[in-house]
Amino acid sequence: MTGELSPIDKAKFVAAKRAAEFVEDGMRVGLGTGSTAAWLVRCLGERVRKEGLRFRGVPTSTRTAQLARELGIEVISLEEAGWLDLTIDGADEIDGELNLIKGGGGALLQEKIVATASDQMVVIADAAKQVETLGAFPLPVEVIAFGQSATQALLEEALVSLDVLGRRTSLRMNGAKPFVTDEGNHILDLHLNRIGNARELALMLNQIPGVVENGLFIDICDRVVIGHGDGRVELRDITGGSGSEERIDLDESDNLFTDL
Structure with a gap:
């Protein structure tokens, strides 16, 4: 149940849920690695189950691949995909120019290859990942x-x-x-x-x-979705500006939480 989640997990969940809406039928999608990316895979699995969404996912680690298969997502290799429409992944730090530090989960090499082989990279994170200057995270x-x-x-x-x-x-x-x-x-x-x-x-x-x-991702990220513990999400893109803010409803009966 969402009521049992910590504010940080709620923030990760709403960011992932909003970003999952960017995936459309027929897409080839890079699936990131880490705790926030795992929420994304769960949200996409729900769309596959409830909406019949059909897309092919290219995981950036063996653990992401395993979770995706368990949730009914078709998994292919980057070689099979050739090129990706979209990659969605988390980050350890995000600065004002959408430069990132990634690799806290140990998958930075595959993550960077997949992200740069995509038309667009979307980063999902909780608000604590935003920094003025990169470097506090190792x-x-x-x-x-x-x-x-x-x-x-x-x-x-x-x-x-x-x-x-x-x-x-x-x-x-x-x-x-x-x-x-x-x-x-x-x-x-x-x-x-x-x-x-x-x-x-x-x-x-x-x-x-x-x-x-x-683990420095420079000029790779196109858009960020920042989640907050109260259900708010902020969307920013590389063009700058103030971005936009939305609110995501937290469904207490969501199947995502049954095995947590």
Whole structure:
């Protein structure tokens, strides 16, 4: 029941529910990874069940693919899709220019590939993800396992000349072992506190040997849907302006919540 959800979960739910309305019959849709994206997949599953919506989803992780299949969504690979009409995903931080930090869930590589292979990327998030300047959330960088410590040292050296407040890096762990991505890589989290020039940093990171991809999504997001715990949603797009605000009714009998 929605009454049992925390304000943060309600905010994620209403953002996901509004964004799910962008999906139309016949579309090829990128499905993101993370807690907010999981709400989206649930909302789309409800549309499949109740409305007969038919679309093909390209998941950005194995766990998203599993959830989508469980909910009756047709899952295909990006190779099968060729190109996508739309990708909907969450974010860890969003600045005023709709630049993002992503990768808290460890799927940034597939997420960036899918997002950039789409006509449009829509980001869904709760209001706490909005920031003036990126960097408070640790920036994930996916690196190959071979030579990971050397890559980390090169990365730390490069950060000295960049406009960031912090320069500590850490290897993401899964218990006693390094976290491993779906592609078999590791993740270094950069604790930068504030990123003065996100575009410059993104370019620098991908020049370091051993770096596969970084979690800065620059000029990729076209629209954001921000949810609030009281049911309000704000819509903003890359053209700027004040955007628009709507209210989403929270259905207490919604089947989305029966297994939570």
